[in-house]
Amino acid sequence: MEVEAYLGPDDRAAHSFRGLTPRTATMYGPPGHAYVYLIYGIWNCVNVVTRPAGEPQAILLRALEPGLGVDRCNGPGLLCRSLEIDRSSNGIPLTPPDLYLIDDGFRPAVITASPRIGVDYAGDWKDRPWRFATDSAHVSKPVLAVSRRSGG
DNA sequence: AATACGATTGTCT
């Protein structure tokens, strides 16, 4: 229902902004793998690496539609708690044949693009509209300033 | 070796 794009190393909001470190190594790895990190000493967050090795970009998963054993999880920390994802899953492949992907037919009619959450420290990059959300109630926070894209 | 802080959430005012 909601994701955010992190386009480091130019993106000041991205962990990879400051280059390759032990933590961000997964972001520099091949696409289709999970980048899981610990935030505030409490919460895990999961991303999908999106670009070929060497291009440290990823998509943060922020909200899912509840159901099929997934609890209500409005926000990246609660999402990982619901799916029991922690850093032990960092770097695992999210593509077949390691993972079965099921197309449930869901196609959002509307996708909004708005500023990312919790990146006020990112200077000029904080207002980039790289938070993408459906109009579902199951988003981490209300979508305020909105540009719209047509869905698929 | 020491320090500052975070891609969050819940609670209290």
Place this chain on the structure above:
DNA sequence: GACAATCGTATTC
């Protein structure tokens, strides 16, 4: 709106 919880990283000394 303010703030605590809690610890791995990255940065600084």
